[in-house]
Amino acid sequence: MCILLAGLYALSCASVASAAGVDTIVHDPLESSRWRYMVAQHFRDAPVVFDERVQVLVPDHAQDPQATPVQIRVQGLNDVTQIRVIADASAHSRVLDYFPANAAPSIGFSFEVAQATPLRAAVRTGDGVWHIGGAWVDGQGGGCAAPSVTPAASADLAFEGRIEARSWARANDRQRLKLRVVVPRQTSDIATRSTAVVEEITVRDTQGRLQARLVPGSPLARASLFTLDIPSREALRIEARDDWGNRYRTHVAMNAEDEAP
Structure with missing residues (x-):
């Protein structure tokens, strides 16, 4: 089942890449085989640069795959309008969009990871350029890994939001x-x-x-x-x-x- 899903996902990504006309893209320092598909899905023809001022801080290993802590920090970049976080190996690669408005261009959160994946922060500035930073997150097992034994939201037994x-x-x-x-x-x-x-x-x-x-x-x-x-x-x-x-x-x-x- 996992092989079938992976195949369908790759086929879908290939179609998007072809439609976007992504022939030449900036080299990925994380060496991800899915980087060209991430460009096609999220950036299209917008300018993309890898930038050390965008930092993605993650643990060496995802001890709890259903709640891996992440910290995004942006230092020295002005006029930040949006931060998009992307997980290459996730079937739904967009983790979140953050629009800082008047807040600082930094955010902490937790996300679900079932297998090793590059996690990227794409920071868009007012001139339309996407500044990319990223890191590998090492999940437990492959794409069909069993879910965490820790019950998600175990402390939340209420039905009211x-x-x-x-x-x-x-x-x-x-x-x-x-x-x-x-x-x-x-x-x-x-x-x-x-x-x-x-x-x-x-x-x-x-x-x-x-x-x-x-x-x-x-x-x-x-x-x-x-x-x-x-x-x-x-x-x-x-x-x-x-x-x-x-x-x-x-x-x-x-x-x-x-x-x-």
């Missing part, structure tokens, strides 16, 4: 925000449950000004914990929606007493 968020003071009048969206389920049977999927998360200040926007993708871990750096210490309003039509809202005020994690 909610946003969990907390914020801490940082230097230079900034704050670090950690948030997760816990979506509802139709059944408590872990083997058969149906779960909503988060489609968008927005963070605004008390004046309604957009600070950041997130568009999660399929490879993200269930109830992924996001870490954002916001360049103000105002209270924040967080909103999210899922594919079941549910909407979530919460407010969070900065915690000035505890040290930010």
Whole structure:
């Protein structure tokens, strides 16, 4: 079954690459056989450069394939409009899109990985150029590896969706925000449950000004914990929606007493 799925995926990627007319692409320092397909799917004819200022920090091994921690850092790049995270070996390669707006161009999250894959952060600047950084993530087993023995969202047995968020003071009048969206389920049977999927998360200040926007993708871990750096210490309003039509809202005020994690 896995061989069949891999074959269909490769055929689909080849068709996309052909349609995009990708004949000459920049050399991939990660030496991924799927790099040309990633270019065709995500960048088309846009200029692409590998840039050391874009850092992807991952563990050497994915101890929990369903929740591998990732940190994206962008240093020295101005006018960042979008960060797209891509996992080459995932059937749904788009991990997330992050639009920093007024926030810092950095983000932490966790995602599901079943096999070794290049994980890339593509940072688009205002001139339309994609700046790429990446790293290999070593998963446990191959594409048909058994799921983690750790029950996903085992601490979440509630059926009501909610946003969990907390914020801490940082230097230079900034704050670090950690948030997760816990979506509802139709059944408590872990083997058969149906779960909503988060489609968008927005963070605004008390004046309604957009600070950041997130568009999660399929490879993200269930109830992924996001870490954002916001360049103000105002209270924040967080909103999210899922594919079941549910909407979530919460407010969070900065915690000035505890040290930010």
